[in-house]
Amino acid sequence: MTMDRRTVLGLGGAIAAGVALAPGLHLFAAPANSTSPDSGSAQPGKRWGMLIDTTRCSSDCTACLSACRTENNVPLYGDPDRDIHWIRKVELRDQNRRQLPVNLPVLCNHCENPPCVHVCPTAASFVRHDGLVLIDKHRCIGCRYCIIACPYKARSLVFYKTKPPRDANPNVPIRAAGVVEKCTFCAHRLDEGKMPACVEACAKADKNAMIFGDLNDPNSEIHQRLLKEKTQTIRADLGLKPHVHYKGI
Amino acid sequence: MLSEYSAIEGRSPGYWKLFAALGGLVLMGAAAFLYVEHHGHAVTGMNNQIVWGLPHVFAISLLVMASGALNMGSMSTVFAVKQFEQFGRFSAFLSIALLIGGLAVLMLDLGRPDNMLLPMVYMNFRSMFTWNVFLYTGFMTLCILYLWTMFEYKQYKKFVGTAAFGWRLVLTTGTGSIFGVIQGREVFGSAITAPTFVAISLTSGTALGILLLFFTFRFTRRELDDRLIFGMRNAMIFFLMLVAYLLVVEKFTRFYDPASYDVEMWILTGPWAWLYWLGVWGVGVVVPLALLFNRRIGNSVRGVLTASGYVVAGAFCFVAHTLLAGQSYPFDLFPGYTITSVFQDGQAGTYMPTLWELMLGLGGVGISGLIYLLGIRFFRMLPARGEAPKGWELPWNP
Amino acid sequence: MKSPTSLAGRLSRTSFLILVLFVAWIATPFSVQADPPQPEKAVRGPCVRDAEWMRRNHMDFLKHKREETVREGIAVKSESFLSCAGCHTSRERFCDRCHAYAAVSPNCFECHQYPK
Structure with missing residues (x-):
């Protein structure tokens, strides 16, 4: 009987904890900011976000995609159904064909209410203090429930065993077969004070279609532009509060 | 009235042949697991749109039937239909066997099976999967206790049996909710999905129980009163009508919402429509009901067995349709726009299962079967004679 | 009983002998390779923690750090x-030598690349 009672208690606890944690899901205390010069930290008050100006994004440019693959060692298997895409270019046409097609990159939206994090049984998917939705691949069991839950198709399972490419970026590990991965907003670069690779590449290609910054900082460019310009998020109706905003759709 | 329980002898060549066949399935499943584990999931038919394939269809069908297999026990313990009390042990044990088989497939198909114990260490209590971990272990515990009370402590049977009955309803609701609470996929957002899973578990569990009881009794040359089978037939007819009702209500509520026109039309006429009409409705509901309502077929044991076979296959089709059609439907990132990309945006997913997945799924069936075979051999699970009380008449016959 | 000449007695003695021989055979490689491993010396120092401490606790240290880095x-x-590679220049000559000796296979390098 004890075992049984324990299970029942566990379930009660599960419900209680689920309700208690539901609104914010902050399992860890905010880290003290280390003053040591070589440490980069996720800042608790920050909310990283992106604004994509689709009017500046052209169909023939794939600078952000290739920058992402090189920076994050994302392999391309040549198997369209199973290739990993952290960021992909999408072409939109309205169904009545009354507007010109719109090109835009789609990547993980780093939602405020991420459904992938809600469904992950081991909390391998989690929200970092600065609003990044990340995957702890040490903890991922490869159940793929998050891929089912994500409405943006932002996640991919690693279907093949991969070897690191010859000129691999050592700052980003490659991924073992069987875990799920996705865009990290280049968390490793953010921690060093750099911009994500795609944003940098977009600026280098002289498009400047991707604006990245801290949504909570009233002086940041992204904050200012979101106030002034008419933007939207993908599937706002789902209530996920994505942190990637689009202009010109 | 109740006859004594006895274990089966299990020395006949037939027993060993069956044992070898099921053992072969388990070995095949093990081989498939090692192969997929070694090469990565690329050797399966699954892809980034359809991430749950045939192994999950097998696993979830087994789990659904596991909760349904408890029907016969519940019928006597909870609803006081005393004729089925003799099958209580069989019923609870079958639940355990099916649960283990189903969970094994689910675990072995993980991308990182080496990490399969992590859900016990780190728990995210918002995840339906974490809930299911508790629901499955709890159900298993209750079934074992239920069995124990039936063997030793009859005075607690009512209590534990009722708890197990309640638990199995919650359990199957939990299983169904995996596909009912995902708003991101248009097909996985219906509140009726979980109750439909419960109804499917009722039909398929009863059907599997009928089949197994009949053939176990036949092969061990034990008597089984036909009226018992007809009693279960009547229950199955009722459950089948419940399934039909829920399927209709689901489509009715969905079609009332203009935003669901596209997705519902796609289900009814799209690439998976054949599975919906032929599998879920035809094999799962219409054919068995037609057989059971037929005066001649419905009143013959062979007819009931045939219908039961259809019902089990129909449950499999239902799970397959829920999973595969649900995942194939293209993500609607920008409603009102057509969308194209190199990542199959705006296209329906395609899925062609490979042999490895079939082997893994059948491995789970083999595990359940082996547990059943061993259980009825070493424990007194089955009555020596399946008797119905003298003068007992079924209230209704087709 | 003077002499255990029964079949059962003889069988049990034989099987015990076989067991002893089997264990000895299995254990042979361990007794032969008794030399402690010689991981490569660090090219510079000091380590982030005391070397003796690291020898015992580097796995927990790394695990703790990984939790902090990834999740927080x-x-x-x-x-x-x-x-690590700043001082221990070769994974093969530093990490792997000990790991092979201790017959542990951490899966760090399935994903992480040891800088060359």
Whole structure:
């Protein structure tokens, strides 16, 4: 009987904890900011976000995609159904064909209410203090429930065993077969004070279609532009509060 | 009235042949697991749109039937239909066997099976999967206790049996909710999905129980009163009508919402429509009901067995349709726009299962079967004679 | 009983002998390779923690750091996995020698690249 009672208690606890944690899901205390010069930290008050100006994004440019693959060692298997895409270019046409097609990159939206994090049984998917939705691949069991839950198709399972490419970026590990991965907003670069690779590449290609910054900082460019310009998020109706905003759709 | 329980002898060549066949399935499943584990999931038919394939269809069908297999026990313990009390042990044990088989497939198909114990260490209590971990272990515990009370402590049977009955309803609701609470996929957002899973578990569990009881009794040359089978037939007819009702209500509520026109039309006429009409409705509901309502077929044991076979296959089709059609439907990132990309945006997913997945799924069936075979051999699970009380008449016959 | 000449007695003695021989055979490689491993010396020092402490606790240390880095975003560069290579230049001659000797196979390098 004890075992049984324990299970029942566990379930009660599960419900209680689920309700208690539901609104914010902050399992860890905010880290003290280390003053040591070589440490980069996720800042608790920050909310990283992106604004994509689709009017500046052209169909023939794939600078952000290739920058992402090189920076994050994302392999391309040549198997369209199973290739990993952290960021992909999408072409939109309205169904009545009354507007010109719109090109835009789609990547993980780093939602405020991420459904992938809600469904992950081991909390391998989690929200970092600065609003990044990340995957702890040490903890991922490869159940793929998050891929089912994500409405943006932002996640991919690693279907093949991969070897690191010859000129691999050592700052980003490659991924073992069987875990799920996705865009990290280049968390490793953010921690060093750099911009994500795609944003940098977009600026280098002289498009400047991707604006990245801290949504909570009233002086940041992204904050200012979101106030002034008419933007939207993908599937706002789902209530996920994505942190990637689009202009010109 | 109740006859004594006895274990089966299990020395006949037939027993060993069956044992070898099921053992072969388990070995095949093990081989498939090692192969997929070694090469990565690329050797399966699954892809980034359809991430749950045939192994999950097998696993979830087994789990659904596991909760349904408890029907016969519940019928006597909870609803006081005393004729089925003799099958209580069989019923609870079958639940355990099916649960283990189903969970094994689910675990072995993980991308990182080496990490399969992590859900016990780190728990995210918002995840339906974490809930299911508790629901499955709890159900298993209750079934074992239920069995124990039936063997030793009859005075607690009512209590534990009722708890197990309640638990199995919650359990199957939990299983169904995996596909009912995902708003991101248009097909996985219906509140009726979980109750439909419960109804499917009722039909398929009863059907599997009928089949197994009949053939176990036949092969061990034990008597089984036909009226018992007809009693279960009547229950199955009722459950089948419940399934039909829920399927209709689901489509009715969905079609009332203009935003669901596209997705519902796609289900009814799209690439998976054949599975919906032929599998879920035809094999799962219409054919068995037609057989059971037929005066001649419905009143013959062979007819009931045939219908039961259809019902089990129909449950499999239902799970397959829920999973595969649900995942194939293209993500609607920008409603009102057509969308194209190199990542199959705006296209329906395609899925062609490979042999490895079939082997893994059948491995789970083999595990359940082996547990059943061993259980009825070493424990007194089955009555020596399946008797119905003298003068007992079924209230209704087709 | 004077002499255990029964079949059962003889069988049990034989099987015990076989067991002893089997265990001895299995254990042979361990007794032969008794030399402790010689991991490569660090090209410079000091280590982020005391060397003796690291020898015993590096696995827990790395695991703790990984939790902090990945989940809480506290990335201390000098204590990162990649910085090991600053002093221990070769994974094969440093990490792998001991791991092979102790017959442990941590799966770090399935994903992480040891800088060359």
